[in-house]
Amino acid sequence: MAMKDLDEALEAIQSSPGGVLQSDLWKLLGIDSRKCSRIVKQLLDKGLIERVEQKKDGVKTFLLKAKRKVADASLLLAGEELAPCIGCDRECVVEECTLLVDWMYRLAIEEAKK
């Protein structure tokens, strides 16, 4: 199964917040339903989507929804220092913020240590 097929299917599912019916997905992607089933299985196995049984016009199908990614909190840290924007109540002018510049400097130092 080409990664491109998986990516396209995942994108189609992610771009619809309410989810996509599997019976519509293969039409959207211009592929046959068997290939679509294989793609859906791979996305399920990778934990990227979830599937809920539905009926459309009395026929069983599945609603496919993208799973939310868990945020990586480490991206907000420079060493042990939390990004200054978290909880900041200053009037924000990003280009002039010395707090942010200092934190980014610290981040660059921490990255250089790796």
Ligand code: SF4
């Ligand atoms: S850039 Fe500076 S002023 Fe703006 S939110 Fe972040 S810390 Fe606060």
